[in-house]
Amino acid sequence: MSSSSLPVSVDATATLLAGQRYVADRSLATAVFLALKLGRPLFLEGEAGVGKTEIAKVLASGLGRRLIRLQCYEGLDVASAVYEWNYARQMLEIRLAEAGQASREDIQRDIFDARFLIKRPLLQALEADAGGAPVLLIDELDRTDEPFEAYLLEVLSDFQVTIPEIGTIKAAEPPIVIVTSNRTREIHDALKRRCFYHWVDYPSAARELEILAVKAPDAGEALSREVVGFVQALRKMDLFKQPGVAETIDWAEALMQLDALTLTPEAINDTLGVILKYQDDIQRLQGSEAQRLLEQVKAELGGQTAV
Amino acid sequence: MARPADIPEFEGGRLLANLMYFARTLRAAGMPVGPGRLLAAVEAVRAVGLGNRRDFYWTLHAVFVNRRDQRELFDQAFHIFWRNPRILEKALAMVLPQTRMDTGEPQAPMMKRLAEALHGKDGPGGDEPAEERLELDAALTFSERELLQKTDFEQMSTEELTLAKAALARLRLPLLDVATRRFTADPSGPRVDMRATLRAALRNGAGAIPLKRRRIKTNHPPLVILCDISGSMSRYSRLFLHFMHAVTNDRDRVHTFLFGTRLTNVTRYLRAKDIDVAVDRVTEAVDDWSGGTRIGECLAEFNRHWSRRVLGQGAVVLFISDGLDRAAGEGLGPVMERLHKSCRRLIWLNPLLRYEAFEPKSLGMKAILPHVDEFRPVHNLASLSSLIEALSRPAGRRLEAAAEWRPTAA
Numbered sequence: 001m002s003s004s005s006l007p008v009s010v011d012a013t014a015t016l017l018a019g020q021r022y023v024a025d026r027s028l029a030t031a032v033f034l035a036l037k038l039g040r041p042l043f044l045e046g047e048a049g050v051g052k053t054e055i056a057k058v059l060a061s062g063l064g065r066r067l068i069r070l071q072c073y074e075g076l077d078v079a080s081a082v083y084e085w086n087y088a089r090q091m092l093e094i095r096l097a098e099a100g101q102a103s104r105e106d107i108q109r110d111i112f113d114a115r116f117l118i119k120r121p122l123l124q125a126l127e128a129d130a131g132g133a134p135v136l137l138i139d140e141l142d143r144t145d146e147p148f149e150a151y152l153l154e155v156l157s158d159f160q161v162t163i164p165e166i167g168t169i170k171a172a173e174p175p176i177v178i179v180t181s182n183r184t185r186e187i188h189d190a191l192k193r194r195c196f197y198h199w200v201d202y203p204s205a206a207r208e209l210e211i212l213a214v215k216a217p218d219a220g221e222a223l224s225r226e227v228v229g230f231v232q233a234l235r236k237m238d239l240f241k242q243p244g245v246a247e248t249i250d251w252a253e254a255l256m257q258l259d260a261l262t263l264t265p266e267a268i269n270d271t272l273g274v275i276l277k278y279q280d281d282i283q284r285l286q287g288s289e290a291q292r293l294l295e296q297v298k299a300e301l302g303g304q305t306a307v
Numbered sequence: 308m309a310r311p312a313d314i315p316e317f318e319g320g321r322l323l324a325n326l327m328y329f330a331r332t333l334r335a336a337g338m339p340v341g342p343g344r345l346l347a348a349v350e351a352v353r354a355v356g357l358g359n360r361r362d363f364y365w366t367l368h369a370v371f372v373n374r375r376d377q378r379e380l381f382d383q384a385f386h387i388f389w390r391n392p393r394i395l396e397k398a399l400a401m402v403l404p405q406t407r408m409d410t411g412e413p414q415a416p417m418m419k420r421l422a423e424a425l426h427g428k429d430g431p432g433g434d435e436p437a438e439e440r441l442e443l444d445a446a447l448t449f450s451e452r453e454l455l456q457k458t459d460f461e462q463m464s465t466e467e468l469t470l471a472k473a474a475l476a477r478l479r480l481p482l483l484d485v486a487t488r489r490f491t492a493d494p495s496g497p498r499v500d501m502r503a504t505l506r507a508a509l510r511n512g513a514g515a516i517p518l519k520r521r522r523i524k525t526n527h528p529p530l531v532i533l534c535d536i537s538g539s540m541s542r543y544s545r546l547f548l549h550f551m552h553a554v555t556n557d558r559d560r561v562h563t564f565l566f567g568t569r570l571t572n573v574t575r576y577l578r579a580k581d582i583d584v585a586v587d588r589v590t591e592a593v594d595d596w597s598g599g600t601r602i603g604e605c606l607a608e609f610n611r612h613w614s615r616r617v618l619g620q621g622a623v624v625l626f627i628s629d630g631l632d633r634a635a636g637e638g639l640g641p642v643m644e645r646l647h648k649s650c651r652r653l654i655w656l657n658p659l660l661r662y663e664a665f666e667p668k669s670l671g672m673k674a675i676l677p678h679v680d681e682f683r684p685v686h687n688l689a690s691l692s693s694l695i696e697a698l699s700r701p702a703g704r705r706l707e708a709a710a711e712w713r714p715t716a717a
């Protein structure tokens with residue numbers, strides 16, 4: 001059984017995530033462990049760019065499972081999320097069968113055969129392969145509408161899908177399900193109740209520094225400290241969209257490409273578009289405000305090293 | 308699953324009892340924690356073990372919390388409870404009378420109304436007499452309603468207001484429908500439904516395959532109402548509450564915000580089925596009735612904290628305000644532009660538009676006007692019904708919509 005490869009404790013889960021270069025808080029590791037151990041979906045909410053989607057990818061590669069991703073959008077329907085019949089082939093089959101004088105019952109049985117079933121992500125996720133049950137990532141669930149959310153209830157609680165022509169298909173081994181939401185609307189309690197919930201927050205300065213050390217190891221110690229300090233200060237400002245961890249990593253890499261060894265007001269102005277994605281925010285920070293913030297960050301860092 | 312049989316073996320039952328009390332505590336504090344959650348918690352604690360306090364904390368967190376705003380409550384409850392459950396009980400006893408009052412509240416106004424109904428005309432201007440007349444003499448009521456249609460809300464007597472409120476309660480908003488990505492069966496639809504066709508083919512047996520058709524399903528977009536409740540609007544704002552209540556209870560996906568000097572989300576209060584309960588709750592929740600107006604700041608707050616959550620799926624925004632701003636329209640332009648750009652359609656309802664020679668002269672109005680799709684009066688019932696007509700019409704090209712007013716504003 002492949003489930004033996006699942007981590008046996010919270011510590012093991014943390015080690016597993018760290019092994020895949022994912023720096024996780026103890027709280028997140030606990031939630032992931034619970035989801036794996038008790039076979040329930042993990043519901044991750046948080047701002048954009050804090051590493052929600054990444055968890056699923058990391059789990060898939062860490063456990064050696066297949067990753068199946070269902071990107072949600074408004075109007076997502078059963079035909080593109082669960083299954084669809086291959087109509088062209090079915091038509092052909094009917095014609096062939098009629099030519100061969102097959103009986104009506106035979107045709108009926110043959111037409112809705114698994115051969116003509118096109119499997120979409122949710123149905124694929126119910127099939128385990130050699131490596132074990134796959135990791136199913138249901139990404140940005142808040143983008144879809146309430147009817148689809150209601151449909152998911154059956155899939156996520158019993159891990160089964162009902163196809164009227166065939167019957168109910170049940171997973172032999174339930175997939176590892178990660179559901180993410182950016183909270184652009186509230187997901188219904190009925191769905192959340194079936195999951196373990198975790199709010200993925202922006203990391204603390206120390207944690208973010210760790211993440212940078214793992215994800216952008218080439219950035220120097222000094223630069224990393226300044227980048228993290230600056231981003232953390234930005235998050236305290238009243239911005240329309242606060243920079244996420246993904247932006248921090250991108251920014252550190254962008255600065256490296258520009259051969260910056262430390263942060264300067266010019267470098268910040270040139271690369272502001274990497275961390276801030278709204279014109280209002282960029283305008284607010286351009287020029288003197290960025291410089292003020294940078295001086296404040298440098299003063300704080302200086303104080304730290306002196307102590 | 309934790310079967311009842313193996314529960315006593317679990318830590319001698321002590322932890323289980325404590326978990327149960329903890330769950331009850333959370334429930335008393337207002338979190339939706341049922342027996343199902345409690346069982347899940349037992350299961351989860353057993354899976355993680357009781358190695359250390361932090362893991363225990365996050366285990367219970369993963370089970371009991373399922374909204375971001377519950378985190379603080381959980382955090383406090385956890386730290387107090389698992390140090391000494393007694394302290395929390397005492398603390399809760401102090402808080403409980405308030406929460407009890409909250410739950411008992413819906414009954415109080417009902418009882419008051421009931422008393423009014425029983426004692427006849429005890430209440431000042433209750434709805435009873437008006438409703439009676441409506442039933443007794445339909446013809447008279449009709450003509451009266453006709454008259455009401457043209458009377459300005461501001462000039463109505465209490466009795467007329469009551470009738471107007473009743474009319475508002477009957478109001479339906481047939482907002483334009485938008486195409487979704489879903490389909491519905493329709494014999495004369497433009498697309499072929501392959502799945503239904505194949506099923507029909509089998510039912511038919513040999514011979515021709517009858518084509519089944521479908522068309523794209525339509526659905527109304529979410530509606531967001533932003534209503535001004537400042538002093539200059541005071542006469543109207545309470546009536547609009549009735550309007551908003553009728554709309555909220557008529558359709559799903561309606562979000563209502565009131566603003567004067569600050570922004571309040573009153574969606575939840577308006578969901579109460581009884582209008583009196585709803586109005587009472589809103590009145591209690593909002594503390595800037597009939598004060599000044601800071602349209603710019605309130606809208607900026609809306610843009611920052613709410614727009615991404617309520618405007619996500621192409622919402623139509625009803626902006627109800629007279630456009631008189633204490634800050635003289637400062638900073639209003641960009642904020643309005645952002646709001647306009649992030650919704651499907653922005654409709655401005657302005658009671659000041661009732662005057663024949665109205666010109667959008669105030670700075671606030673000038674700042675708002677370039678960014679709305681539709682500009683309509685709402686000062687009497689007739690204007691409200693013309694609004695409804697306008698809303699069910701397919702929208703014109705966005706920027707040309709309120710063009711007739713633009714030259715005066717510029």
